[in-house]
Each structure stands twice: as structure tokens, then as C-alpha cells.
Amino acid sequence: MTRMANPYVPRRARIESIRDECGGPRPVRTFRLAWADEPTAPFDFLPGQCVELSVIGVGEIFLSIASAAEDGDRLELSVMRVGRVTSALHALEEGEIVGLRGPYGNGFPVAGWHGSNFVLIGGGIGQAPLRSLLHHVLAHRDDYGRIQVFHGARSPEAMIYRDELEAQAASTDLDVYLTIDWKMGDDGPLDEDAREGWPRVALDDPVTTEVAPGQFRFTGFVPQVVDAVSPSCGDTIAVTCGPPVMIGLAVQSLERLGFRPEQIYTTLERRMKCGIGLCGRCNLGPQFVCTDGPVFSQQQLLALPEAFA
Amino acid sequence: MKAVIAREDVGRLLAIAARRDELHVPVLDGGGGRFVPLNAEDPVPRDGLMLNGSSARRPPKEVLFAQTAPLFAFELRRGDFSIDELPPEAATKVLFGVRPCDGRGFRVLDSLLLGKCGTDPAYASARQGSVLVGIGCGRPGSDCFCTSVGGDPHGTDGLDVLATDLGDALHLESLTDGGEGWLRAIAAAVDSPLTPANPETDQRCREAHEEARGRVPRHVDLEPLDAVLERAFDDELWDDLAAACIGCGACTFLCPTCRCFDVQDEVRGDRGLRVRVWDSCMFREYTQEAGGHNPRPRRGMRWRNRFYDKFRWGAHDGQPACVGCGRCITHCPSGVDLIDLVERVVESGGAA
Numbered sequence: 001m002t003r004m005a006n007p008y009v010p011r012r013a014r015i016e017s018i019r020d021e022c023g024g025p026r027p028v029r030t031f032r033l034a035w036a037d038e039p040t041a042p043f044d045f046l047p048g049q050c051v052e053l054s055v056i057g058v059g060e061i062f063l064s065i066a067s068a069a070e071d072g073d074r075l076e077l078s079v080m081r082v083g084r085v086t087s088a089l090h091a092l093e094e095g096e097i098v099g100l101r102g103p104y105g106n107g108f109p110v111a112g113w114h115g116s117n118f119v120l121i122g123g124g125i126g127q128a129p130l131r132s133l134l135h136h137v138l139a140h141r142d143d144y145g146r147i148q149v150f151h152g153a154r155s156p157e158a159m160i161y162r163d164e165l166e167a168q169a170a171s172t173d174l175d176v177y178l179t180i181d182w183k184m185g186d187d188g189p190l191d192e193d194a195r196e197g198w199p200r201v202a203l204d205d206p207v208t209t210e211v212a213p214g215q216f217r218f219t220g221f222v223p224q225v226v227d228a229v230s231p232s233c234g235d236t237i238a239v240t241c242g243p244p245v246m247i248g249l250a251v252q253s254l255e256r257l258g259f260r261p262e263q264i265y266t267t268l269e270r271r272m273k274c275g276i277g278l279c280g281r282c283n284l285g286p287q288f289v290c291t292d293g294p295v296f297s298q299q300q301l302l303a304l305p306e307a308f309a
Numbered sequence: 310m311k312a313v314i315a316r317e318d319v320g321r322l323l324a325i326a327a328r329r330d331e332l333h334v335p336v337l338d339g340g341g342g343r344f345v346p347l348n349a350e351d352p353v354p355r356d357g358l359m360l361n362g363s364s365a366r367r368p369p370k371e372v373l374f375a376q377t378a379p380l381f382a383f384e385l386r387r388g389d390f391s392i393d394e395l396p397p398e399a400a401t402k403v404l405f406g407v408r409p410c411d412g413r414g415f416r417v418l419d420s421l422l423l424g425k426c427g428t429d430p431a432y433a434s435a436r437q438g439s440v441l442v443g444i445g446c447g448r449p450g451s452d453c454f455c456t457s458v459g460g461d462p463h464g465t466d467g468l469d470v471l472a473t474d475l476g477d478a479l480h481l482e483s484l485t486d487g488g489e490g491w492l493r494a495i496a497a498a499v500d501s502p503l504t505p506a507n508p509e510t511d512q513r514c515r516e517a518h519e520e521a522r523g524r525v526p527r528h529v530d531l532e533p534l535d536a537v538l539e540r541a542f543d544d545e546l547w548d549d550l551a552a553a554c555i556g557c558g559a560c561t562f563l564c565p566t567c568r569c570f571d572v573q574d575e576v577r578g579d580r581g582l583r584v585r586v587w588d589s590c591m592f593r594e595y596t597q598e599a600g601g602h603n604p605r606p607r608r609g610m611r612w613r614n615r616f617y618d619k620f621r622w623g624a625h626d627g628q629p630a631c632v633g634c635g636r637c638i639t640h641c642p643s644g645v646d647l648i649d650l651v652e653r654v655v656e657s658g659g660a661a
Contacts (some may be wrong), residue, residue, distance in 0.1 A: 006430050007392055008380040008572075008583065056383050056390040057576045060583075083599025096388035127603035244602060271598045273572045274585075276427030281588070281595050283614070286622035291427075305542050305617070309604035 003167055007276055010054045010099030012036035013075070018094055019158050020076060021160035022153070028092055028125060028160045030066060030078045036097055045069050046107025047132035048295045052275045054099030058088040062272035062290065064129035065103065070139035075100070078128040078160060079226040104275045105285065105294050108265065109241065114118045117145035119290040120233045121250045123152045123222050123242025127161055129267045129294075130241055138172065148231050152222035152246070155180050169216055172192060179218040195219060201228045225247035226257075237266045248308060251298060261299035268294045268307075310492050311482045311506035317477065318502035319360070320353035323405065325498045326491075327351070330440070331400035333372045335359040341366025341640075342546070344404060361474050363450040364408045366603030366640060368565035372404055373435040374418060376562075376587045380431070381478075385579045391553060397434035403491065404644035405442045410455045410634040412443050412467035414565025417623070417630050421568050431585075440491045443468035444479075447521050451633030454527040459628040462521035473514045480506060481512045529648045531620070531629065533655050538621045548609030550650050553643045558589030558607055560645075561615070566623070566630050571594070590615055616650070 013033040021028040025101040035043070047068050061095070063081075081090045097108035110133070118137065122130040129151075137144050140287040149168075149175035153159035159178065169176035180198055182189030189203060201220035209220075209228035218225045223246065231238075238259055240250045247266055254264050270282035270289045285305040287293070301307035314322055326332045327349040334347045337357045342365030347353070359365050382393040397454040415436075445463035446453065455461060465471050466531040469488030473480040479521040481503070496503045506514075551653055571588040575581055591612075596605045603612050623630030631647070638646050 006381060007427055008430075008585075009392055012390070056392075056583075057385050059574055060572060086599065093388070097390060099390070101390075128310065151463070178469055197549065199650055244587050264377060269600075269602070270604065271596050272429075273570070273588075274427070277424065278422060278427050278568075278570075279585070279588070280421075280590065283618075283622070285617070306604055306610075306614075309610070 003126075005057060007101070010052065010056075010060075010101040012097050013100040015092060015094050015096050015098060016074065017218070020091075022158045024089070024154075024158050026080050026082060027090065028078055028080045029153060029281070030076050031089070031097075031098075033075045033077065033098065033100060034073070039051075041075070042097045043075070043103070045103035045109060045238070046275045047136040048108035048129050049103040050105045050275070050290070050294060051075070051077070051100055051102035053079075053085075053089070054101075054106065055085055055088040055092070056099050059085040060099070060273075061085045062104070062161075062275050064267065064294070066128040066131050066134065068132050068139060071135055073235030078125065078131075102273050102275070106292065108295050109266075110136060112179035112184045113237050115235070117146065117234070118147045119150070119236055119237040119238040119254070120148070121222060121226060121238065121240040122308055123246040124154075124158075125160065126240075128241075131161055131164075132240060133239060134168075134174075139261045140173075146175070147230070148177070150177045150179070150222055150226055150229070152179040152181065152242070156198070169188055176216050177218060177225055177229055178216055179220055179222055181221060182219060202217075218277070221249070222246055223253040226250060233260075233263065237263055237265065239267075241267045244308070254308065262297055264298035265295060266298070266301070268296060310489055310494060310496070311480065312492060313475075313506050313510050314479050314481065314502050319358075319498065321502045322495060323347060324465075325382055325495055325501065326403055327474060329494060330403040333369065333402065333404045335365040335369070335406045337365075338369035339508055343367035344369045344372050344406075350580070354541070358406070359586055360406050360472075363632065364411070364446070364636075366636065367563065368411045368414060368634065368636065369404050369407055370400060370411070370414060370418060370565050370568075372566060373415070373439060374422070374432050377584050378431045379582045379584050382491075382559050382580070382582050385576070385581065396436075397430065401438045401440070401585065402435060402438045403442065405444075405466060407441045407443045408446055408634070409443055409462060409464035409466070409468065409471070410453075410460055410632040411565045412441050413460055413464065413628075413632045414467070414634070415441065416467040417566035417625055417632070418568055420625050423620060424636065429585075438487070440469045440487050440492070441467065442470040442472060442481075442488070444472040445474065445518065447474045447524075449521065449525045449638065450635055451526055451527055452638040453633060454529055454635060456522065456525045457527070457529045457531060458631050458633040460633055461518075462525060463518040473517050475510065475513050475517060478510070480510050482506075482514075492589060500623050527635070527648055528554065529611040529651050530655075531651065534620055534651060537655055537659040538617060539656070541654060541657060542613070542617070544657060545658055546657045547602050547613040548607065550653060551607075551609040551612040553645050554591070554608055554612060555643050556591050556593070557642060558591045558609070559640055559642065560647075561589040561591055563636040563640055565632055565636075566619075571584060590618070616654070620651070
């Protein structure tokens with residue numbers, strides 16, 4: 001028999017640089033990777049696609065790619081330190097070698113989105129695949145319309161990509177809205193915790209918030225800021241990624257604004273092992289997040305069991 | 310090709326088979342039975358061969374889909390590593406004494422591991438050229454219900470050869486090109502104990518098949534199930550159904566169609582293996598994400614997933630992914646009975 005390629009075997013990739021995105025108990029670092037072996041096979045991918053990253057000897061994790069193919073032949077992965085493999089990865093230094101295989105998953109269907117406006121809604125590390133999409137869209141700016149980016153974090157210090165997003169807001173025609181979470185007390189948000197330069201959204205009815213011209217910083221949960229800004233649904237694709245609760249509330253906000261299920265997309269996280277539809281654990285009913293997803297429209301998710309679990 | 314072999318000559322047939330290929334046979338091993346390799350010079354266990362009566366507790370899936378299988382080897386260096394790919398399985402594997410339900414189980418495994426998404430190379434190479442010599446169940450086990458899920462005690466689906474127990478002899482019939490080649494090769498051996506089948510053995514064979522069909526002890530009507538599952542997903546009944554389950558995962562490990570696995574690195578010194586290891590959807594950790602989120606935190610949710618996977622999502626060629634072997638019933642330590650559960654689900658009618 002002809003010997004088939006072993007799909008589990010990763011290729012060697014060198015960590016070219018490491019950037020600290022945020023600190024705290026769940027720090028995030030962005031690893032910039034280059035293929036370590038010549039000749040490098042082309043590695044083309046769509047925004048929203050994923051890779052399996054190995055710290056050999058420790059394990060392997062499935063990650064959304066945080067950069068776009070248009071960024072060049074380097075790959076960027078933003079990784080929050082939460083478990084065994086991510087802790088081992090955070091302990092690595094520039095120049096060290098990791099394993100990489102992919103790309104996996106469907107990615108965002110960007111070819112069908114030409115001419116659309118975008119509303120991107122990200123929370124925490126969920127911004128990583130949206131960054132990939134944003135880089136792609138900015139590299140093909142003429143193909144797309146207005147772009148509004150909502151991005152939230154627990155605090156200004158915990159906000160990943162903040163410098164990049166603020167720079168893009170200043171130098172491009174992106175509309176960027178950054179927000180930090182309310183500090184919660186027993187009776188709801190703590191008023192006194194509003195931060196200098198991060199005005200609060202109206203708590204009772206976020207839609208009534210007066211948004212100053214050019215305002216791009218807020219205090220409030222991401223969906224509340226979406227309510228406050230009230231983006232238009234006309235010819236617009238909304239893409240949201242973040243904690244499941246945030247995704248659920250963001251979808252509700254979008255539906256109130258008139259977005260239909262086929263206009264709303266998300267990219268899902270599940271525990272994954274093989275990445276190629278074999279090991280079984282990332283199923284949504286008969287589909288696998290690793291191969292059929294991770295990108296799904298709200299219309300697709302409404303028909304799939306456990307999609308909102 | 311059809312052939313007959315006297316009962317007392319089965320050992321000679323196995324010796325010939327073991328000379329040719331890597332042979333695995335079901336043996337009562339003190340742990341309820343499993344498939345083990347049999348070398349040509351090994352004595353055939355006289356009473357231990359599980360060719361009639363209950364099937365081996367462990368299905369033959371582990372012969373072709375090992376509980377722990379290396380994906381590749383690696384060597385760690387300072388800040389770097391190298392990978393050694395492992396040679397694929399070279400030997401042709403012959404499994405003698407596969408029950409028809411387990412033969413169908415391999416069909417399901419094929420669809421999952423050689424499927425549209427990806428292909429598992431270790432399974433593909435073990436499966437390549439494999440010959441499944443089935444043996445019909447003259448006396449099905451106490452929890453068998455193969456006829457309720459599209460099978461039969463002498464079903465041929467998934468098998469390459471079917472043996473039928475005629476009491477003093479076995480009747481062998483090839484079902485595929487691979488089975489035909491194997492049977493012809495055995496018949497061509499100088500010391501072959503095979504004799505040609507004849508109309509009389511054919512007739513006894515048909516009678517044995519008919520009798521066995523009537524001896525399948527348990528039945529469940531799956532006809533109304535699909536319509537119920539259509540609307541029962543959000544029903545509260547799943548937590549009730551799972552109440553007795555202790556989450557040990559035995560049902561999934563003993564299931565001939567379960568294939569879920571984990572991937573782990575096993576390291577000694579600066580060398581190691583990345584392995585795939587059987588896992589179970591009945592374990593909480595199976596879907597536990599490092600970040601804290603778990604889409605299936607409750608046992609009822611995990612039961613629901615397994616149930617739907619066997620009877621709806623995993624359905625294959627119009628048949629459920631359950632082959633009715635009854636092992637998950639017989640060997641459940643807390644007495645959970647899948648047939649009972651099917652009936653309770655149907656009774657609920659998907660009320661939610």
C-alpha cells in the first residue's frame with residue numbers, strides 16, 4: 001500500500017518574537033512563528049481558521065490564528081495562560097521551537113461578504129479570530145464597507161490588542177469601541193469604579209447612552225456598548241466571539257437592532273484534541289466544531305444541539 | 310467459496326491461519342474474554358476459545374483500534390525537538406471468531422475513522438487487508454438484541470467470511486474478495502482440514518440461522534424513537550435517565566462502535582511518544598475546557614449525547630450506530646439498561 005501522510009505529525013516552527021498582550025492572573029501573549037525547516041510549504045489560510053500548536057512533550061492545543069495570510073509568511077497566535085499546554089508555551093522563549101499543523105476548520109466565508117459592512121464584537125481572548133478577520137479586511141479594504149469594532153475586557157490593563165486597535169482607529173477609517181467591564185457589587189455595578197476616560201454606558205437602558213462624537217472608550221459590558229452605539233443592520237455582517245454569555249447577549253442586541261440569523265456569525269470554542277474530525281469530543285450533534293466549524297452563522301447554530309451550551 | 314471443517318480440526322485450521330498472517334482469536338482469559346494473538350506454534354486453548362455461547366466481554370475493536378496507539382515518536386532537545394514517524398503495521402491481521410454484531414461495529418468504525426473528515430493512519434494500516442472471519446451466534450448472549458437494530462445472529466455485514474456452527478462441524482462461507490482469498494489459501498494448504506460443503510451442510514446451515522434468529526433474547530422497537538428524539542433534546546428526562554449512572558465509562562470502552570480518544574504525550578527522559586488513548590464521552594473531563602467552560606457539565610447531558618450519537622447522529626446506512634451486542638447492559642456496574650432507556654425515551658414522547 002502507499003503510505004499515507006500522517007496527519008498528526010506537526011511541522012517545526014520557530015518562535016520569532018513574543019509580545020505581552022496583558023498580564024494578570026490570565027496573561028495573554030502573542031507568539032510570532034516562522035517555519036523552521038526549509039523549504040517551507042505554502043501555508044495559506046482564511047481568517048477564522050485554526051492550527052494545532054504543540055509544545056512537544058507536554059501536549060497540543062487547538063487555536064484560532066490571530067493574524068491573516070495577507071500579513072506575510074509569519075503566523076501570530078495569541079494564547080491565554082489557562083492550562084497545562086498554555087502554561088508550558090508561556091514558559092518558552094524566543095528562538096525556541098514548537099510544533100504546528102493545520103490550517104483547520106472552515107474560516108470566515110469572506111468571499112461571500114464582499115461589499116458588506118462589518119460589526120465585529122469581541123470579548124477577551126475571543127478577539128483573536130476577529131483580529132485575523134480585521135487584518136484580512138484591511139488588506140482588501142476596497143472590497144468591504146463600513147467597519148465597526150467592539151472589543152471588551154475586564155480592565156484597561158487586561159485588554160489585548162489595545163494599542164493596535166487604538167492605532168487603527170487613529171490611522172484608518174475603522175470605528176473602534178473599546179469597553180471595560182463594570183465592577184460588580186452585590187447590588188449590581190459599582191458606580192465609583194468608573195475609570196478616568198472610560199465613561200459609563202447608561203445602566204438602565206444602554207440605548208439611551210449619549211455617545212460623544214469620536215468617543216471610543218466606554219465602561220459597560222460589550223453588548224451594552226453595542227446597544228449604546230446601535231450599529232445599522234443594513235448590508236452588514238456581524239461577527240462575535242468571546243465568552244459564551246457575552247456571545248448570547250451580543251446576539252440578543254443584534255437581533256434587537258434588526259440583524260437576521262443569517263447575518264450573524266460566531267466562532268466557537270470546544271475542547272479539542274485531534275483537530276481533524278476523528279476524536280469525537282467537539283461535536284454539536286452530528287457536526288464537529290473542528291471541521292464543520294469553528295465558524296457558524298446564527299442560522300446554522302439554531303439548528304444544532306448544544307450550540308449555546 | 311464454501312467449506313466445512315470438523316469441530317476437532319479447528320485447531321489445525323487456526324495453526325495454518327497463524328502461519329500465514331497475524332491471527333487473533335477470542336479467548337476466555339479470566340476477564341470475561343478478549344481477542345488475543347495466536348502464533349502457529351501456540352497450543353489452541355481447548356476450552357478457552359469463545360466460538361459459541363456469549364461473546365467476549367471486550368469486542369475485537371482493540372485489535373485494529375488499540376486502546377493506546379502511538380501517533381509518532383519524538384526526541385526532546387534544548388528548546389527543540391525531532392520527530393520520528395513510526396512504520397505502519399505491516400502484517401495482515403486475521404480476526405477469527407468475530408461475532409456478526411462486532412463485524413457491523415467495524416463498519417461504523419470505518420465510517421468514523423476513515424471518514425470524510427480525516428483518516429487515522431494507524432487504524433487505516435491495521436484495517437488494510439484485514440480479514441474478519443465471523444462466527445454466527447447459535448446461542449446469543451442474555452442481553453443480545455441485534456435483530457432490533459438491523460443485525461442478525463448470522464449477519465454478514467462487515468465480515469469477510471462467515472462461519473456457522475453445525476455442532477460437529479463449522480460451515481465456512483466467504484463473503485468478500487478478501488475472504489475468498491483467505492479461505493482458498495487455507496484450503497490450498499497441504500495439511501488443510503477443509504472439506505467441500507454439500508447440499509446437506511448447506512441445509513443444516515440455513516436451519517441453524519433460522520433457529521438462532523428465534524433465540525435472540527431481547528427486543529426493542531426503534532421505529533418510534535426517531536420521531537421522539539426529534540423533539541426530546543431539551544426534555545428533562547435525560548437527568549432522570551442518568552440518575553443511576555456512575556459515569557465509569559465501561560459502556561463506551563466495551564462498545565464496538567465507540568471510538569472517542571484523547572491525545573497525550575508520554576515522556577521518559579528526552580524521548581517520548583505522542584499517543585492516542587481511548588476516552589469516553591461519559592467523563593466530565595471529556596469536554597472540560599482549560600478556561601473553565603464545559604458545554605456538558607451534567608451527567609444527563611453526557612448521556613443525552615451518547616444516546617443521540619448511537620441512535621440518531623451516528624446513524625449509518627439507515628441503521629443506528631448501536632449494533633445490539635448488549636455489552637453495555639451486561640457489564641454496567643450500576644445496572645443501567647440501554648433497552649429500558651430506549652423504552653423510557655419512547656414513552657416520554659419527547660414531552661418538552
